[in-house]
Amino acid sequence: MASLSHSLASYEHLFFTALAFLMSALVFIISRKNKSKSLNLPPGPPAWPVVGNLFQFARSGKQFFQYVRDIRPKYGPIFTVRMATRTLIIVTSSELAREALIEKSQAFASRPSETPTRTVFSSNKFTVNSAVYGPVWRSLRRNMVQGMLSAARLKEFCSVRDSAMDRLIDRLRDEGESNGGVVFVLKNARFAVFCILLSMCFGVEMDQDTIDRIDDVLKMVLITIVPRLDDFLPILAPFFAKQRKSAIKVREDQMKTLVPFLEMRRSILKNPGSDKTAASFSYLDTLFDLKIEGRKSSPTDDELVTLCSEFINAGTDTTATALEWGVARLIEYPEIQSKLYAEIKSTVGDRKVEEKDLEKMEYLNAVSNELLRKHPPTYFSLTHAAIQPGATLGGYDIPTDASLEIFLPTIADDPKLWSDPEKFNPDRFLSGREEADMTGATGVIRMMPFGVGRRICPGLGMATLHINLMLARMVQEFEWSALPNQTKLDFSEKLEFTVVMKTPLQAVIEPRA
Template structure:
């Protein structure tokens, strides 16, 4: 059978399935409103190049609960806090699993990871391991010195940059990666941590960004199974190629630990714990395999580094655009911390304006603008509409945080909205207030939320306290490009290129 014949056969099969599907749903219970789907591809053309933007625009026409048909898959999209609470709180158990997708299959070791694992005993085991050994309050406190040491290394690297232009996001990524690696592996993965000209650091950053971009793509094969084998967009090929690179990176780390050439002697880190659990399973999901260990490391490196570094990059970009806010934050630092030492994690609870800056950054620039997809285990009714079994749920976190019905001047960067007297003084970002849920909510809320919050706050605080910032090439802050690049995480379209100017005595940067 020729390739052309196979393609024709696949198209005929698709048309027949599409007609049958529409005949079935014509008499089904009432679905949420949404744009009319095209034949075969459904509403895939409506997603555009930046889906969270396109879906937000559609929500202004069809409402905060929309139904789309992407290929042959029912998809519901949520764009308001009240509707999000219905799904992620009232019906959370029904939407606790992930739908099948090519990213989990080809990059995340065929669903053997924590992020995409089906809800059940194995997922609970992996979640428990992370909660107990990495993200518990005790673990976070025990490794506080690691984060502070890595941030101090970053500040010294920025001081050492002199009048050179630095790509801030790259240095932030090196810092977050090394801080996480020291907890996970007992050692840095990038040189001395400065990241200056380190080709391994550049390659790792590129790998993580590529993973997030590919994971955020709407792969036609996921929605039209008959076309999956054709890989029309070339996404599957890219995923498999990237997986080989990541697997090689993780294999090296795993083998070094097994042979004792990785972490320092006597050091107890997460990977050592995971290796010990291969023979002594923790919880109800059975013993850990090498693949599950690598899949978990992949999750932690990907989700725990780029999300934090990109959020801090957005925060500094906003403060450069609004120098009066930068000055206000620096004044708070000088009063609370002083100018003779660098800010530490123990200071963060007293820095109310800094915390408001971080919350406002999470609101305007959520690291995951479209929530990771969930799937309806059973049919249910929400707001009078039927949500069919097997529907994919997407929560447009970006749109919810810019809802003009919930926020005054929603497109403006205004940290004061989170201060006493502001419109949302008591709002948090930990999944309890659905107006701003950068880490998600419910059972599938980001496992590393507490670590992410601490890292973002500490990094932002140090960069605000320790430096004044100028844009490269004399660019006026009002002309700074704030466009977004689409991926699973919210990257800047143009990296932030800056000149850091130390504002403290030089010996302060050497004291930590």
């Protein structure tokens, strides 16, 4: 939905041009309508024939998360939005999120059908995030969790993170010195995380030009899979031939760019010691001979590129976005920044922060918890779908072809769950005043920035480690403040791949004495 509202207005004339084609689908539409009448779906805004609420949303001039916020007061904690051929069930309460993802976790553990473009880039749903609930998903997730994201495995990449942190600090210092102390936060944080994940994924040394080239390709993948009008109205597909051709070209570029690193890593594994700069282990190593339940062959190169891209893209922008919001909050509340710096100094003295120090810093962890409560990387958890007919939620029927969307802000800002939820206040998590559980394990879902239940993000531990480490190093090395002419930060938001600051954050850094 990221840029759909922007593109719908320019494509609206295609709808009317294609009206004749739509008439030929009348029998199909009527049959769907009769079928839906037999289901007790959640309420929702009145839908137009054929297009549902698609153009109502477009004409609102808002992004989808803003549209959901606007209509929620009228339709309650669960409602239906029809986007032409796609039915979205929006859940906005803690109680219903718990019913769906914990109490009925198996019933809603699958994923909906993908658009043709997304299918190309997911190798027909051969990823941890997109796979339907079943043997392929179990095999891929088990491998990622046990083979790459366990606490023991993460420790093996401590030196990679340490090097990336030093590089981040140097980049910030150099940019500040050449620009009157002003730096871009998101750009630098993103680069640091990207380098870490690139090294963890491929286990080979790369120069700056190579890193930038891979980054450009993977960014283009994210841009290409943004929903288009024909994803909701497939009958308009003839009008989007150029975009489909462009998507194929992006996929070819992705393969051309990443396959050489698959071959390089294969060569290193066959000839140990042949490359002194190569890491002893990488995520790719776990994938070459991965056994998938119900299938005899190992992943193909096409599937390997998809899995590596998922690993890198899923962890880059989500973490970098959190850092941008985090620095903005520290600037907004200098007393929080001062308290955090004091804790860092009292914990490590004059040496640089190391990973072993993080668990000792109660206030740092409180800040990152509050950051993820107020600013989850995305406003919707990854889409869920019912596995089989007959699923219900909140007393309503949930068809198997519907997308179940959990809206996170209304849970994290629920005054029934939080004291003064609108305020950014890390102290709420100190001395057990309020619970910081992100998994729903305590029995109540109060925040779920990484999802909960069977499909909870396997990278939760890695993401929080990266956020805490980067935030600690950035505050240890620099004092952060607003631009001289900026009396108040703009906390307006926009949805790209993640929810970012509408105006990219520029900040003034002053090296600590």
